[in-house]
Each structure stands twice: as C-alpha cells, then as structure tokens.
Amino acid sequence: MxxxxxxxxxxxxxxxxxxxxxxxxxxxxxxxxxxxxxxxxxxxxxxxxxxxxxxxxxxxxxxxxxxxxxxxxxxxxxNVNQFVTVTAGHSNTDPGAVNGKLKESDFVVIIRNALAYYLREAGVTVKTDGIGLQNDPLSSAIKLIKGSNVALEIHMNAAINKAAVGIETISLPKDKKLAQDISKAVQKITGSRLRGDNGWIDQSKSARGKLAFVSNGGLILEVGFISNDDESMLINSKAWLIAKEISKILIEYEGKA
Ligand SMILES: [Zn+2]
Structure with missing residues (x-):
C-alpha cells in the first residue's frame, strides 16, 4: 500500500x-x-x-x-488584404464560343458563382466580376487580379473538330503546379483528358498568343470543349461538382484547409 x-x-x-x-x-x-x-x-x-x-x-x-x-x-x-479572384470569361455582351443554344458565357457564370460560394463557405475572401447572371467584361476582370493571392478566370474551349476534348489551365510558369492541380480537379469530375503538360499550358506557348488575364498574373481554366456535344452536356450537368473540386485546391492554396 x-x-x-x-x-x-x-x-x-x-x-x-x-x-x-x-x-x-x-x-x-x-x-x-x-x-x-x-x-x-x-x-x-x-x-x-x-x-x-x-x-x-x-x-x-x-x-x-x-x-x-x-x-x-x-x-x-x-489574412491581410488577401483574397481570391474568380471571374467568368467573356461578358453579357460577348457570348464567347457557341454550340447551338449553348453559350460559353452562360456556362462559365454558373461555375464562377458555384466556386465563389464554396470559397466563401470556407472563409476565403472572394472577388468576382459580377453576381448572379452578371458577367463584366475582361477589362473589369483584369482590375481584380492586383492584390489577389490567386486569380482564376473560367472559360470553355472550342474547336472546329467536334471530337476535340480536354482540360487545360493557362498560366505563367511560376503557377505551373497550381494550374496542373486545377486541371486535375476538373478531371476528377469529368474524366476528360489533360491537355498540354499534365493540364498546364505555358502562357508563352498558348495558341491564343499572350492572354491579358494571364500576363497580369491570373490563370485561365478551360474546363472543357463547348464544341463537343458530350463534354459540354457533362460539364453543364456537373458544374457544381466541378466548382467544388476546384475550390478544394484553392482553399488548400490559401492555407485554409
Ligand atoms: Zn473563352
């Protein structure tokens, strides 16, 4: 005892x-x-x-x-002046690529809104080029890049060849890894192929020449091909899931995971 x-x-x-x-x-x-x-x-x-x-x-x-x-x-x-910019390609007056009744500018607004929703839910401060159906022109979107931790603009690709499919994120070389991660996030949902270098396209090697959004430090995501009937339908039906998957990458990037 x-x-x-x-x-x-x-x-x-x-x-x-x-x-x-x-x-x-x-x-x-x-x-x-x-x-x-x-x-x-x-x-x-x-x-x-x-x-x-x-x-x-x-x-x-x-x-x-x-x-x-x-x-x-x-x-x-x-937390000091840090925010994420998410913008929708083209604008309310410029539809971008079109396939029948489908307009690129409509597609990308849905994904932008969903992405902004998931980011805000995680406590990330978000700036967008409009709310609801509003889609401000590129000049407004570019102004939102400065001061952001990361700026992502959403687009849909298009090709004359209707069979073309795939995902790419265009950026400056410093954001290669982030660009690849964003493309892979989309692939998780759509299962489509990664274009370029594992989903990354170097701005200097972009077929569209120097894109102003990327030159100013942003990233451009081409979610898939609007010109491909199957891919555009798939993206249309899974827009929220795609946005959620992309948000995970950006939340982690912001150190809020
Ligand atoms: Zn576009």
Missing part, C-alpha cells in the same frame, strides 16, 4: 510539473512576439549583467521565443 501511495504522490508531482511546463510554454506561445520585442529593446550593457551560467539558458529561451513569434506571424499574413 505504501508503495502505491508513494507512486501516487510521485505521479501527482509529475503531473504538476507537466502542468507547469505546459503553462509556461503556452504563455511563451501567447507572448512570444511581445517577449522578442522587449528583448530587442533591452540594451546590451544590461544583457551583459546576466550571470554566465544563465546565459546559455537565456539564449535558448530567446531562440525558442523568436521561432514561435515567426510561426505565429505567418498565418496572420494570409
């Missing part, structure tokens, strides 16, 4: 110690920035008074506080 009592006491002591250490680190995490600020304004003469046997510990403590302060600052950076 005595043994167990001792053991219990030891355990109590340990848990008290663990509690104290946790509280200490919790306080350090909370006040790391303030601590580093205070530490920085203490004059060196005063720091020299710290006894030699303590200096090592103080050095460690300052190091840990600095790392914590830096780690804490990062998530805050995301």
């Amino acid at each position: 005595k043994l167990i009592d001792n053991w219990k006491q030891a355990w109590k002591l340990k848990s008290v110690q663990v509690g104290a250490i946790s509280a200490f680190f919790y306080a350090l995490i909370l006040f790391s920035e303030q601590f580093v600020q205070v530490w920085n304004i203490i004059p060196q003469d005063l720091k020299n008074y710290i006894p030699a046997q303590w200096q090592e510990y103080v050095g460690c403590f300052v190091g840990v506080a600095m790392i914590l302060a830096r780690l804490k600052k990062q998530p805050e950076l995301y």
